[in-house]
Amino acid sequence: MVNREDAASGEARYADIDKSYKAEGITIRWQPQDCIHVGECFRRLGTVFQPRSRPWVIPDAAPPDEIADTILHCPSGALHFLRTDGGPQEMAGDDIEISPVANGPLYLRGRIRIEGPDGRVIREDTRVALCRCGASENKPFCDNSHRRVAFQAEGR
Numbered sequence: 001m002v003n004r005e006d007a008a009s010g011e012a013r014y015a016d017i018d019k020s021y022k023a024e025g026i027t028i029r030w031q032p033q034d035c036i037h038v039g040e041c042f043r044r045l046g047t048v049f050q051p052r053s054r055p056w057v058i059p060d061a062a063p064p065d066e067i068a069d070t071i072l073h074c075p076s077g078a079l080h081f082l083r084t085d086g087g088p089q090e091m092a093g094d095d096i097e098i099s100p101v102a103n104g105p106l107y108l109r110g111r112i113r114i115e116g117p118d119g120r121v122i123r124e125d126t127r128v129a130l131c132r133c134g135a136s137e138n139k140p141f142c143d144n145s146h147r148r149v150a151f152q153a154e155g156r
Contacts, residue, residue, distance in 0.1 A: 023059035025085030026067055030057060035078035036129050036144050045070040075107045076142070077127035092126040103153050105129040105142035114140065
């Protein structure tokens with residue numbers, strides 16, 4: 001579901017890395033260029049997501065249902081899954097939900113298609129985190145630069 005080209009504002013900070021971790025019943029995909037290290041994954045399921053270990057994803061440490069539920073809480077879309085056991089796949093809703101994070105990015109959920117100024121598709125996904133501080137080096141996506149520049153959103 002993810003289509004990636006460099007944003008018009010410059011190259012991504014990372015090479016186009018796409019890691020897969022397979023276990024019986026599920027494959028976990030991680031794209032570090034999209035990860036903003038919110039920590040939902042390891043707070044929810046620390047047996048599988050262990051950021052201080054290598055590899056940091058232990059896909060057979062929990063049942064596929066628990067892993068899938070945890071991945072659905074990743075706000076940036078850096079984590080995705082593919083069920084290989086017949087379990088439910090990730091589905092995008094028809095409506096797009098937008099949630100501003102206090103002094104941080106905008107989280108979008110739904111059937112999302114982002115195009116550059118030239119009309120090229122930059123990304124199609126079900127979850128993204130968009131920069132609103134203007135300092136990201138991975139625009140239009142958040143890269144946590146709001147922390148470095150001490151971004152203060154008006155009214156939030």
